[in-house]
Amino acid sequence: MIISRPSDIAPSEITPREAYAERRRFLQTAGLGLIASAGLASGLVQAANVQPQARRKLAPIVKGPYATDEKPTPYADVTTYNNFYEFGTDKSDPSRNAGTIRTRPWTVSVEGDVKRAKRISLDDLLKLAPLEERIYRMRCVEGWSMVIPWVGFPLARLIEWAEPTGNARYVEFISLADPDQMPGVRVPVLDWPYTEGLRLDEARHPLAILAVGLYGETLPDQNGAPLRLVVPWKYGFKGIKSIVSLRFTEKMPVSSWMRANSREYGFYSNVNPEVDHPRWSQATERRIGEGGLFNRRRKTLMFNGYADQVGQLYAGMDLRKYF
Template sequence: MLIRVPDRAAQPLASEITPAPVYRNRRLLLQALAASAAVGTGLAAHGSDGAAALKATPSTVPGALTMEKPTAREDATHYNNFYEFGTDKSDPARYAGKLRTDPWSVEIDGLVHKPGRFALEDLLRLAPMEERIYRLRCVEGWSMVIPWIGYSLAQLLERVQPMGSARFVEFTTLADADTMPGVRGRVLDWPYTEGLRLDEALHPLALLAFGMYGEVLPRQNGAPLRVVVPWKYGFKSAKSLVRIRLLEQRPATAWNKAVPREYGFYSNVNPAVDHPRWSQATERRIGEDGLLAKRRPTLPFNGYEAQVGPLYAGMDLRRDY
């Protein structure tokens, strides 16, 4: 299934495009071109490492633009979890260069009236691109602030028209043993799956991201598209998506299957609920004076309580962790 766009979203004139030699990856160029066309601004200059830049307008979604200083791009792209490439924080940047993102599509099925397979180019053109500066909190006790580019996941889900019986959304990540060395191991049950309640997925802050730091997503950060759910621990934000499925029953998720005592389905950031092996009351912001930096208090819902707290009214957030 392809999503058609009006003529105004067509490719810009050749005179408006930065010369092709600037870019080392043709697919990145096409992705950036499509995204830039969606906001009518044309293609920006090339970014770091030759990556194609994406233009986006600042988001107007309440809570989407924290005023905190963003983490340095080098830290955000070289210190991260993506177990498909290995368990060390440097493994994604070391090994993700072989990931093939051309062509790419996402299957959307389950309890929807309009299922189909969506090409990446169509997803890029689906809605105007926004910049959102989100806090990211890892269950291991570290945090970052990252400027993402994308649009609300709800804008895609509403296009496929969820059925009245749909209550949950399951996300599946690519599992390619040829390009993802971690998939050859048994750390998790591959492919990686995650899930949200449908009302969580439809919340305006839940983001379908195609870029960060003004550029298309690096492979080690979940290229070519990923979910970002800022009020939950980072592992809830599935990367390199290949399938989105709507379900009536709660889906099994990767870390909850592997270690259910440590990783609950909801995994909302809650400083009052410790991980069985460490406290969640404080966090270390990556890039702040190294390992000796003073830890900062962790905020409930990672600082997004005003926006998302009503989703969990009446729930026992110690039991439903």
């Protein structure tokens, strides 16, 4: 596969123009008209004065299973074209503004239907399993995709450590929502904190990881530092960032995007080219780093190309109803 040189890419060049415009209109109705409020503006000015994040190598790292052999998206694109609304709603906002987050010390609360409900430090989490590099295809609901060399460990290892009870059927993830560190939280774009969820068997699947880095280095702030979820067969918004809590429940959690617009964003959020988003097709995608507006569109793969690994999780389900 030939990868073009990275270039400065405007959101409207990657996402189909009509899709980008419609999504922007939806977000404006959800509260983005307040984005220029004095509180947020002052927070972004403060963020702009933060020094660039230091990059640190992670070691040791082993090669993980299921990795694609596709060439990774350039580091510059992976770290400057992001969705992280806690730091702004444009794709370039997180890389400019996320330096205000304090990622050390960091703890994660394990709660709900588990035998080992407690708060665990990130350092102790990293002792649960060796760090692995997983080069995964990633697909956004807006029509763009990347190939990212994540560094992390299987989510299943944390679940095994937590010892869910027989009542646990789902895992709810909750991200940090601190307006002092995250100026976007001061604006009601979404119902903060950002929440997501997986069925327990999905969460236990070996493809699902908790990432702490990419490209062999610590996870950049704008990519969800210090701990984020990666489920490569689902659309990118399932990959909740800056996780502070995991809650094991019997009842299906309602995620942030479901709460904002359940008609467009379902719980499962599996990459499925046969189920269109209500406002645009999901049949094709554009790969970041392949030429901007003029790069070729490629067919979207069922479960983002991981059908052989995860298809059995959804055997017998109506994937149009459970989207």
